[in-house]
Amino acid sequence: MADQLATGSRRGLRPALPLLLPAYLWLTVAIFLPLSAMVFFSFMTDLPLAGKEWAFTLGNYAAFFSQSLYSTLLFASLRLGLEVTLWCVVIGYPAAYVLAKVLKGRSREAIFLLVILPFWSNGLVRIFSWAMVLREGGILDTALNAVLPFKINIDLMYSYPAVIIGLVHSYVPYMVLTCYLTLQAIDDSLIEAGRSLGASRRQVLRRVIIPLSMPGLIAGSALIFVPVVGSFMEPRILGGRTGTFYGTVIEDQFVAVFNWPLGAALSFILLAVVLIILALAAPVLRRAG
Amino acid sequence: MRMPRLTAFLAATAVFVSAFTLAAQAAEEVHVLNWKGYGADEPWAVANFEKATGFKVVNDFFNSEQEMLTKIRTNPGLYDVVMINAAFNDQAMAGKLIQPIDVSKLSNYADIAKDKAGSPMLNHDGKVYGVPWVWGLTALAINDKSFDKPPTSIAEMWNPAHKGRVIIRDDAVEAVQFGAIASGQNINDIKDMEAVKTKLTSLMPQIKTFWSSENDWNQMVASNQIDIGTYWSGSADRAKTHFKLPVSLVIPQEGAVAWLDAFSIPVGSKNVAGAEAFINYMIDPKFYVEWVTKVGAPVSANTKAVEALPEDAFNRKVMGSPEVAKRIQFQAPVSDEQREKYLALWQELKVNVK
Numbered sequence: 001m002a003d004q005l006a007t008g009s010r011r012g013l014r015p016a017l018p019l020l021l022p023a024y025l026w027l028t029v030a031i032f033l034p035l036s037a038m039v040f041f042s043f044m045t046d047l048p049l050a051g052k053e054w055a056f057t058l059g060n061y062a063a064f065f066s067q068s069l070y071s072t073l074l075f076a077s078l079r080l081g082l083e084v085t086l087w088c089v090v091i092g093y094p095a096a097y098v099l100a101k102v103l104k105g106r107s108r109e110a111i112f113l114l115v116i117l118p119f120w121s122n123g124l125v126r127i128f129s130w131a132m133v134l135r136e137g138g139i140l141d142t143a144l145n146a147v148l149p150f151k152i153n154i155d156l157m158y159s160y161p162a163v164i165i166g167l168v169h170s171y172v173p174y175m176v177l178t179c180y181l182t183l184q185a186i187d188d189s190l191i192e193a194g195r196s197l198g199a200s201r202r203q204v205l206r207r208v209i210i211p212l213s214m215p216g217l218i219a220g221s222a223l224i225f226v227p228v229v230g231s232f233m234e235p236r237i238l239g240g241r242t243g244t245f246y247g248t249v250i251e252d253q254f255v256a257v258f259n260w261p262l263g264a265a266l267s268f269i270l271l272a273v274v275l276i277i278l279a280l281a282a283p284v285l286r287r288a289g
Numbered sequence: 290m291r292m293p294r295l296t297a298f299l300a301a302t303a304v305f306v307s308a309f310t311l312a313a314q315a316a317e318e319v320h321v322l323n324w325k326g327y328g329a330d331e332p333w334a335v336a337n338f339e340k341a342t343g344f345k346v347v348n349d350f351f352n353s354e355q356e357m358l359t360k361i362r363t364n365p366g367l368y369d370v371v372m373i374n375a376a377f378n379d380q381a382m383a384g385k386l387i388q389p390i391d392v393s394k395l396s397n398y399a400d401i402a403k404d405k406a407g408s409p410m411l412n413h414d415g416k417v418y419g420v421p422w423v424w425g426l427t428a429l430a431i432n433d434k435s436f437d438k439p440p441t442s443i444a445e446m447w448n449p450a451h452k453g454r455v456i457i458r459d460d461a462v463e464a465v466q467f468g469a470i471a472s473g474q475n476i477n478d479i480k481d482m483e484a485v486k487t488k489l490t491s492l493m494p495q496i497k498t499f500w501s502s503e504n505d506w507n508q509m510v511a512s513n514q515i516d517i518g519t520y521w522s523g524s525a526d527r528a529k530t531h532f533k534l535p536v537s538l539v540i541p542q543e544g545a546v547a548w549l550d551a552f553s554i555p556v557g558s559k560n561v562a563g564a565e566a567f568i569n570y571m572i573d574p575k576f577y578v579e580w581v582t583k584v585g586a587p588v589s590a591n592t593k594a595v596e597a598l599p600e601d602a603f604n605r606k607v608m609g610s611p612e613v614a615k616r617i618q619f620q621a622p623v624s625d626e627q628r629e630k631y632l633a634l635w636q637e638l639k640v641n642v643k
Binding site: 047067072073086135136137138139158169240241242243244249252253257258 | 292307355356358359459460461493495497498499512513514628632633636637639640
């Protein structure tokens with residue numbers, strides 16, 4: 001069976017080439033080349049622009065280890081990534097379950113549309129609208145004070161929770177979509193079989209539904225965790241003075257101080273750390289799956 | 290029969306093409322590199338200049354001095370005029386990025402204040418590498434709604450009454466120089482970095498957020514979220530004049546950081562005559578008065594231009610007073626080494642807030 005599959009795929013490769021070529025050409029030009037240039041930059045003392053002296057160095061990578069600043073920030077960013085992923089699971093998974101198993105027809109389409117809707121608006125616009133909602137005297141503050149009999153002061157803007165709220169809002173659709181796909185594929189008769197054999201609702205969830213939808217949960221988590229660790233726009237706008245993260249420091253190196261080599265080195269350290277985390281997590285998650 | 294017709298056709302085409310080339314030559318382009326929204330790209334100014342000289346202005350922008358230097362480095366021959374902060378002129382000249390300017394071609398140059406025109410930052414070996422344009426301050430600005438009467442001391446930033454309602458710019462050099470003034474030091478020769486660090490550390494809990502553009506600052510005031518913060522004099526003027534916001538500039542008794550912006554001509558400019566015409570127009574009193582009235586601007590380096598403002602204009606009355614001149618410190622070039630030291634301190638402060 002495995003042999004048959006293997007020969008089948010080998011036979012399929014040649015005719016598939018023209019179909020694959022545009023994608024790989026694009027990947028080479030748009031991702032592989034700039035990325036290799038960045039690897040090259042990260043080992044340089046300065047950018048090789050007209051007349052500037054440069055040499056190869058490991059100094060940019062050493063900078064990460066010689067100053068506690070960068071590792072502190074990296075930990076803060078990893079924590080941010082974990083927290084945001086967790087909230088996305090808490091919010092996104094039940095929503096995906098309802099979409100896949102409870103709602104049918106028109107109402108499912110409507111809810112699905114609402115989930116995807118944020119994707120159609122620009123990320124920056126979304127973050128700025130959160131700024132209007134979260135700030136003191138903003139929409140949330142005014143609305144709550146209009147309803148509640150006592151006076152409360154809600155000023156979430158420029159704080160860590162504001163960053164979490166903004167990021168969860170931006171990334172929760174990924175979790176809903178990936179989980180929806182795996183949950184929808186679960187055969188309803190499996191759930192019915194579990195129930196008729198005496199399993200409680202909770203047991204069915206724990207023993208049948210969650211294990212079967214694990215690939216979706218893992219894919220969603222990876223899709224969210226990786227960009228959140230490197231995020232810089234949301235922390236900068238919503239985080240205020242607490243909004244310094246690993247991503248914002250990398251951005252500063254590129255935009256504000258023009259130290260591309262250090263910025264590139266910091267980026268690749270982030271890439272390495274994220275890959276290590278995913279590699280370490282893979283066997284655990286696979287067993288769980 | 291056929292041949293002549295073809296010849297005629299070719300000749301007509303040739304005439305046409307050369308006519309176009311002539312037209313193109315008549316409307317030569319002047320490529321200008323400057324901050325966005327900073328005078329040189331005002332549509333009315335561009336229109337006036339184009340009408341008066343026949344040159345066509347093409348604006349390009351930068352977001353930081355480092356980006357500006359990189360842009361002229363990587364595009365030799367593209368730009369004809371570049372706006373360089375005097376503190377960066379040295380670096381641009383040493384990198385052979387800008388050329389000496391023949392100031393005899395600029396009719397308005399003679400009216401530029403002698404101390405600005407003679408600045409050692411803009412003159413090297415008796416040659417002029419930068420034409421002073423405007424100068425201004427990095428001082429404090431207040432939200433008028435939060436104060437009955439404007440404060441006079443920089444210490445107001447540390448006043449517990451403004452906790453969580455203070456804003457400063459996310460810029461290492463500016464923050465460190467601000468700390469130097471607050472701790473009573475010379476901004477160009479900071480001897481006691483520890484004092485600067487202590488001052489800034491105690492400021493951090495007061496801060497609401499960092500600003501990076503004029504728009505950030507103005508929005509914070511418009512939504513009444515801040516009381517006081519560091520701001521540029523020209524921007525405070527623009528916030529008041531153009532955006533009608535309750536903003537006033539305060540020049541604290543301890544002093545303020547002054548900067549001088551100047552125009553230079555990059556090496557390899559294809560249109561030096563156009564560049565000279567444009568620079569001359571930028572320092573012209575007529576342009577300046579219109580800029581101040583319509584939009585709000587820093588102080589012109591041209592004495593005649595400042596005199597053309599009404600007597601009670603802020604840029605003439607306050608910024609021009611000898612009382613203020615005594616307090617301000619002009620920013621000298623900052624070496625890369627110092628810059629990196631300042632950045633390390635600034636990043637450390639920002640991380641310790643967490």
